[in-house]
Amino acid sequence: MNVTRGFTGRPRVQNAGLPPGQYDAGDDWPVLSAEVTPDLAPADWSFRIDGLVAEPRTWDWSEAHALPASAYEGDIHCVTSWSKFGVRFGGVSLDAFLDAVRPDTSATHAVAYSHTGYTTNLPLADLTGGRAWIAWEYGGRPLPAEHGGPARLLVPHLYFWKSAKWIAGLRLLDHDEPGFWEQNGYHARGNPWEEQRYSGD
Amino acid sequence: MTERSTESSTAGRRASAAASWPVAPFPAPLQGADTTRVAEPDFVPETRFAVPGRIAVSNRAAALWQTATLTEVRRETPDAATFRFAVPGWAGHLPGQHLMLRLTADDGYTAQRHYSIASPPDDAGHVELTLDHVEDGEVSGWFHTIAKPGDEVEVRGPLSGFFAWPGDRPALLIGAGSGVVPLMSMVRHHRARDLSVPLRLLVSARGPEELIYAREYGSETTPVFTRQAPEGTPVGRLAASHVAPLLGAGQPPDGWEAYVCGSNAFAEHASRLLVAAGQPVDRIRIERFG
Numbered sequence: 001m002n003v004t005r006g007f008t009g010r011p012r013v014q015n016a017g018l019p020p021g022q023y024d025a026g027d028d029w030p031v032l033s034a035e036v037t038p039d040l041a042p043a044d045w046s047f048r049i050d051g052l053v054a055e056p057r058t059w060d061w062s063e064a065h066a067l068p069a070s071a072y073e074g075d076i077h078c079v080t081s082w083s084k085f086g087v088r089f090g091g092v093s094l095d096a097f098l099d100a101v102r103p104d105t106s107a108t109h110a111v112a113y114s115h116t117g118y119t120t121n122l123p124l125a126d127l128t129g130g131r132a133w134i135a136w137e138y139g140g141r142p143l144p145a146e147h148g149g150p151a152r153l154l155v156p157h158l159y160f161w162k163s164a165k166w167i168a169g170l171r172l173l174d175h176d177e178p179g180f181w182e183q184n185g186y187h188a189r190g191n192p193w194e195e196q197r198y199s200g201d
Numbered sequence: 202m203t204e205r206s207t208e209s210s211t212a213g214r215r216a217s218a219a220a221s222w223p224v225a226p227f228p229a230p231l232q233g234a235d236t237t238r239v240a241e242p243d244f245v246p247e248t249r250f251a252v253p254g255r256i257a258v259s260n261r262a263a264a265l266w267q268t269a270t271l272t273e274v275r276r277e278t279p280d281a282a283t284f285r286f287a288v289p290g291w292a293g294h295l296p297g298q299h300l301m302l303r304l305t306a307d308d309g310y311t312a313q314r315h316y317s318i319a320s321p322p323d324d325a326g327h328v329e330l331t332l333d334h335v336e337d338g339e340v341s342g343w344f345h346t347i348a349k350p351g352d353e354v355e356v357r358g359p360l361s362g363f364f365a366w367p368g369d370r371p372a373l374l375i376g377a378g379s380g381v382v383p384l385m386s387m388v389r390h391h392r393a394r395d396l397s398v399p400l401r402l403l404v405s406a407r408g409p410e411e412l413i414y415a416r417e418y419g420s421e422t423t424p425v426f427t428r429q430a431p432e433g434t435p436v437g438r439l440a441a442s443h444v445a446p447l448l449g450a451g452q453p454p455d456g457w458e459a460y461v462c463g464s465n466a467f468a469e470h471a472s473r474l475l476v477a478a479g480q481p482v483d484r485i486r487i488e489r490f491g
């Protein structure tokens with residue numbers, strides 16, 4: 001252990017919900033996207049799932065909203081060290097979309113991509129079983145553009161760069177392919193509880 | 202994941218995917234930076250907008266925590282100071298990259314934050330960071346009130362090739378407050394290597410007192426003062442009138458790669474001005490300090 005002389009840090013909080021190396025950002029919600037926030041109207045938004053599926057499909061805004069509503073209430077964790085507690089997102093469970101396209105048994109991974117061209121890779125298992133959403137509401141209001149509105153992917157049990165803003169689609173694959181930050185040295189899976197920040201962690 | 206040399210695999214990709222995924226020309230790796238080997242994806246989405254292409258950097262050094270010894274502290278403004286470290290095993294960086302810094306208390310508690318690297322790559326075995334003193338800041342507070350030469354902290358990096366500038370393309374840099382830090386590494390690199398590619402810096406500060414690196418700027422830089430300015434200089438935020446002369450007829454033949462850094466509010470404002478002035482979105486790289 002390399003103790004820093006004179007560093008005491010903040011009073012220790014016993015917060016079982018805080019993954020290692022994270023701090024509670026309170027009411028702040030930092031924005032860290034690397035590209036220009038796109039000017040994307042709900043009418044121009046669409047979401048597609050293709051690749052290793054029985055029936056590739058594209059949903060527009062109203063078709064996506066016709067699926068059963070589902071909400072996430074809980075915490076989110078950003079790789080830059082902040083966590084945010086008790087957030088509430090509304091949208092549709094990704095399972096509802098995946099059920100419609102019927103993933104092939106050979107599909108193991110997905111690349112999620114944004115209307116900006118941003119990409120991120122995920123194991124398919126992290127996107128199913130009620131653990132991932134397409135979200136368009138935050139705190140009961142439309143999701144702001146800088147936070148990924150009109151709609152973003154939400155995979156709250158992984159670091160938040162996996163929750164692609166301005167989500168445009170998922171391509172299902174039989175192998176893992178690095179996305180935008182993953183090519184830049186970030187971890188392929190990004191589990192905050194195992195502190196998988198950078199490749200090699 | 203397969204590992205391939207970028208040099209061969211991206212050439213084909215550039216040709217096949219140029220319409221939806223403009224890949225900027227790949228730089229020769231800088232001396233001091235590691236060789237460039239990364240996994241390349243096969244799937245490239247067709248989308249309406251486009252993010253800028255990847256800059257080839259090494260990701261190998263990122264996993265390792267290294268000891269950084271503070272050797273010098275230089276005051277820049279009432280709220281910001283530069284901290285110079287000796288990091289003997291430093292792998293080298295590209296201007297614009299950042300690192301992760303970690304402080305450890307004696308009970309094992311740690312605090313880690315990202316900091317942009319202010320120094321140019323040629324400063325072998327050393328890195329300089331410039332930190333704002335954030336009110337009640339856990340890490341910046343320690344630096345501004347306790348740190349002194351000889352102290353040791355830990356760093357890992359360099360991180361993220363996205364905001365890196367290899368020195369190979371015209372660069373239009375726009376920063377505010379401590380957002381100028383990674384841009385200064387680019388300015389210093391441009392100067393140290395006597396590079397001939399055009400480089401311009403627009404830097405926003407509240408007033409002359411708050412302008413970080415004020416003494417170092419040359420003709421490449423235009424300061425913008427938002428609250429108070431020296432006699433004869435207008436006061437106001439960064440505006441279309443600052444950006445317009447550098448774009449359109451005023452830009453280099455193949456245009457600029459734009460680098461925007463600062464708070465999220467500033468980054469949104471500056472990137473909108475750039476888009477409005479005709480800068481392509483896939484050539485705007487943004488680093489937001491949160």
Ligand SMILES: Cc1cc2nc3c(=O)[nH]c(=O)nc-3n(C[C@H](O)[C@H](O)[C@H](O)COP(=O)(O)OP(=O)(O)OC[C@H]3O[C@@H](n4cnc5c(N)ncnc54)[C@H](O)[C@@H]3O)c2cc1C
Pocket residue numbers: 010023024025080299314315316317318331332333334335336337338339340341342379382383488489490491
């Ligand atoms: C890529 C990147 C590059 C960066 N480069 C630079 C740079 O070059 N220079 C620079 O100065 N900064 C830079 N930053 C910002 C830097 O990472 C830190 O966020 C900044 O120094 C503040 O950290 P701190 O520990 O001093 O403050 P923190 O302790 O994080 O405090 C920040 C604010 O949050 C509040 N806060 C945070 N945690 C708690 C808590 N547990 N309890 C109560 N309040 C809390 C504080 O009151 C304060 O207002 C960069 C950020 C990024 C993402």
